[in-house]
Amino acid sequence: MKTLGVIALLLATSVSLTAQSRNLVKKNQIDSDVPYNGPRNFALPTACDEQGRLYVKLVDPNQAEMVGPIYRLSSNGGLEATFDTSGELMNRYAVRSDGGMAMVRLDGKTKVIDNFAPDGSRQSSLRLEDPSTAFFPDQMAVFRSGEVLLSGMQYRRGNTAWTAIYDPAGHLVKEFVLDGDEEVERPAVSRSAAVRGDDGFVYLMRAASPARVYVISSTGEVARQITVESPEGGTPDFGIRVFKNHMVIRFRLNCLSAGTGTHCDGTEYRVLDATTGKQLAIYQTDNAASGPIACYRPNPDRFQIFSMPTAGKLDRKSTRLNSSHLG
Numbered sequence: 275m276k277t278l279g280v281i282a283l284l285l286a287t288s289v290s291l292t293a294q295s296r297n298l299v300k301k302n303q304i305d306s307d308v309p310y311n312g313p314r315n316f317a318l319p320t321a322c323d324e325q326g327r328l329y330v331k332l333v334d335p336n337q338a339e340m341v342g343p344i345y346r347l348s349s350n351g352g353l354e355a356t357f358d359t360s361g362e363l364m365n366r367y368a369v370r371s372d373g374g375m376a377m378v379r380l381d382g383k384t385k386v387i388d389n390f391a392p393d394g395s396r397q398s399s400l401r402l403e404d405p406s407t408a409f410f411p412d413q414m415a416v417f418r419s420g421e422v423l424l425s426g427m428q429y430r431r432g433n434t435a436w437t438a439i440y441d442p443a444g445h446l447v448k449e450f451v452l453d454g455d456e457e458v459e460r461p462a463v464s465r466s467a468a469v470r471g472d473d474g475f476v477y478l479m480r481a482a483s484p485a486r487v488y489v490i491s492s493t494g495e496v497a498r499q500i501t502v503e504s505p506e507g508g509t510p511d512f513g514i515r516v517f518k519n520h521m522v523i524r525f526r527l528n529c530l531s532a533g534t535g536t537h538c539d540g541t542e543y544r545v546l547d548a549t550t551g552k553q554l555a556i557y558q559t560d561n562a563a564s565g566p567i568a569c570y571r572p573n574p575d576r577f578q579i580f581s582m583p584t585a586g587k588l589d590r591k592s593t594r595l596n597s598s599h600l601g
Contacts, residue, residue: 278308278315278332278345278580295542295556303581304351308332317342317365319467319512320580322569323373327354330566330580331365340365344375346394349569349578355394362388368416368470378411378424385411387422387444403446409436413468415476417492421447423476427463435463437478439494448494458482465509471516471548481510485523489548500551505542513543513567520572521548527558540564545575 310332317340321329326349333342344357344367357375359367367377373392378385384404389397402422412426420442428436435455439447458480465481471489475497480486485502502523504510513524522545529538541564545555555575568578 278306278310278330295558298543298557298559298577306345306347306351307353308345308347315342316566316580318566319365320566320568321367321369321469322515322578323369324371324472324517325349325373326569326571327373328568328578328580329367329369329375330568331359331367333365346373346375355392357390357394358396364411366411366414368414368422368468370416371418371470376414376416376422378414378422380411383408383429385424387440400444402440402444405436405438405446405449407436407449409438412463413466413478415468415470415478417470417476418474419492421492423468423478423490425463425466425468425478427460433460435480437490437494439490439492450494452478452480452488452496453499454480454482454486462510465511467512467514469514469516471521472518473516473548477514477516477521477548479510479514479523481512483509485510487514487521487523498549498551500546500548502544502546502551505544505556507539508542515567515570516548517570518572519548520554520570520575521546522567522570522577524567526564538564543567543570543577545572 315332317331317333328347329344331342331344333340344359346355348354362377362379367375369375375390377388385402387400391397408429410426411424415423422440425437428434435458437452438449441447462482466479468476468478470476476490478488478490483504487500489497491497505525507528508525511524511526515522522543525542526538527540527542540558540560543557546553565580568580570577
């Protein structure tokens with residue numbers, strides 16, 4: 275049986291693509307003991323918490339809906355918890371600071387938050403106060419203090435993006451339109467992502483070109499807005515990570531749709547100062563290491579990527595023997 279793998283990538287300082295970008299090379303590959311059924315198995319976005327633990331939802335490719343559990347893996351790929359998300363047909367979830375998880379679902383037009391304990395068991399369900407403007411939740415994040423950010427597209431015509439903050443009891447704290455969201459298109463909103471940084475803010479990335487990142491407090495105030503230029507032929511694609519004042523945005527390069535899948539030439543990661551928006555580094559990978567991003571750590575820059583295993587190449591013994599390390 276094939277299992278989900280995690281590739282650790284590290285900067286190879288001797289490999290330079292241009293004066294501005296450098297190549298990432300594989301350091302090692304870890305077997306996670308989690309079943310993997312092909313590229314359609316991944317549900318995006320994935321997540322990483324402050325402790326470096328990985329979260330990913332794997333769906334049953336034989337099901338029409340987003341049916342499947344969310345797994346929490348240690349930084350070494352060990353399975354720590356399985357969140358039974360059966361009945362949750364959307365992949366809108368957020369990691370809480372305690373290692374638990376929250377998911378949003380719709381009950382008619384009312385949004386419901388389902389909370390899961392750190393061990394994966396269900397804790398409670400919370401009905402949210404209806405906002406003045408109905409919108410579909412595409413992004414979700416939970417602040418350390420328990421407030422929830424939801425963002426997405428309005429149902430009404432006009433397709434304006436909408437954002438709301440709720441307190442831990444489900445009451446509406448604030449609802450608003452972010453600067454620039456009047457023009458953002460629906461596909462860009464659907465590929466956007468929100469994460470809680472280790473500084474306590476939520477970073478909401480709009481997958482437009484250029485990408486826009488809004489740094490938002492638990493009261494709904496925008497502390498700052500950062501613009502990230504897209505590489506030529508590049509599209510922001512779900513991936514954003516923030517850790518120790520470093521922010522990474524993931525771009526897919528030169529993507530073409532073919533049949534039921536999409537072929538891209540590779541992936542580029544742009545590392546920026548999370549306070550000033552200053553670009554710090556650009557890294558690229560080829561398709562061999564272009565799976566969904568798991569975790570990122572700076573100083574030096576290190577990336578973990580969910581790998582796309584092939585038959586017979588991801589059992590424990592061969593993974594350990596074939597791990598390669600940079601000299």
